[in-house]
Amino acid sequence: MLFYDEKEKNPLTDKQLRFLIESKAIPDITTWEIVCRYIMKMRLSDWHFKAMNETLQHGCTLTMAPRGIGKSYLLTTSYVLFKILKYRNIRIGVVSANYTSAQAFSMELKQYFEKDMSPIWDIFGDIRGDKWSGSKFSLKRDKIYKEQTVSCFSMQSTNAMGTHMDEWIFDDIVSELNSDTEQKRNKLKNRFHSVFEKAIVQTGPKIFRFIGTPWHPNDFYVYLRQNPVMAKKYHQIILPAIILNKKTGEQRSIDPVQLKWEDLMEAKAIDTRSWKMQYLMQTFNDGGTLFKSKDIQYYRDSGVENGKAYVTKIISEEYRDEKESFKECKVKKIFIKSVWIGCDLASAGKDKSDDMVIAVVGIDDLNNIYLLDIYVGKPQASNILKVINKMYLKWNMAKRVGIESNAFQKFLYDLVNENYNIPTKKIVTSKSKYDRFYQFSAEFEKGKVFIKQPYSNLDEEYKKQYNSHYYKLEEQLLNFVDGKDGTHDDTIDAFCMGWELYVSSTVSEIESGTVENISPGTFSGLW
Structure with missing residues (x-):
């Protein structure tokens, strides 16, 4: 019987194919290519061979490639097929992000060994072993092991404990769901080290292969790339789309x-x-600042007209006097569709604490984000409620006033609710500041975030008197790295809270302006 490659060319007999696949004298790269072309009918290009060659040259690998390129089909499906056909006694563990994906991979792989489903039956005969159901299966082999030829797990599985695999493959284990908070990222990291890293044979090479696409600047793949110990252990195969x-x-x-x-x-x-x-494959976690100066947009002024908030933008800068007064510049008035107020109370009332910050955030019809107003200061505890109420009265069209509600802040939140008629919302932030600000910084990068125009040519003394809070915000934005270096970020925090209030709001709240039916919530599941 003759078999043809993916182009229906280069015929080989069943005996020739069996020899090329089973013979230990044939290089692994050749065996792998034969399986791809003749068994799986795969089209192979330059990136395929780069990934294949580098994978076989290193025991532990991290391959990062774009979505939709077929990386799993090559580096998991075809790789496992070539390995278990050539090395019949091998034990391979394949780990997916969840149980459904693990089951699907097991079912896909087993189909290649069914009659009339692929050339394998005609070349090798029926080589299915005694275990052929569920997420684990065996081929016929001449050694007795408790582990099956292929065992499929999810990252949440505890069944891997106590097993001893020759190789582990981790296919797309990182997702948006398990990498959006520091707690979830640490859980994934700990699961690998405590369960799977120990479930390997102690004799011979310890082979671990990761295949995936990054989802977060601090996700598990970035950990493998940047941690000094892991980076030395894992060879990186980076395949950008362009x-x-x-x-x-x-x-x-x-x-x-x-x-x-x-x-x-x-x-x-x-x-x-x-x-x-x-x-x-750019993960941005390079030690640089999260917010870039080129991404900050500006508007001229803000105010309230007939009960509606607005901003003015400069659309022509043909003339400026030495004071940059903009009197001769053409401006455009933009009305704001919804206003939100974020309050970062910190430990207000204590001299050594961060500042208390109130940020008034406006959203226009194009979902552009404006910092309409900002308060920064250290009011006495007895004046905190008055400061919040004063800002709300100034911007009384605000849909919600979000107040951080942790410990001391919770006490103040309750006081506001009891003493003032303000539409408050309790904010319990479960994510790290980096995770929250990272999402916010994406809006800056899109050019959708505007703050009040600075007056750069004015003398330093006048800067302190005019809009010093906006200068403080810019300073904090351009110096924020990861939230762990001790730099102040309270103005960013309040600004981000106002935006988060909008993102988590309901359509009826934005359109009707009513807030009575909106129950207090948290941002724990926002992204």
């Missing part, structure tokens, strides 16, 4: 068939931040 020809300067898709250029550009237009991460 290839640059250094001689001509031309760019092209890494795989024009799987990733068309127009699709790449469309994904980029939708969300540049996510696109850079999931297609270019």
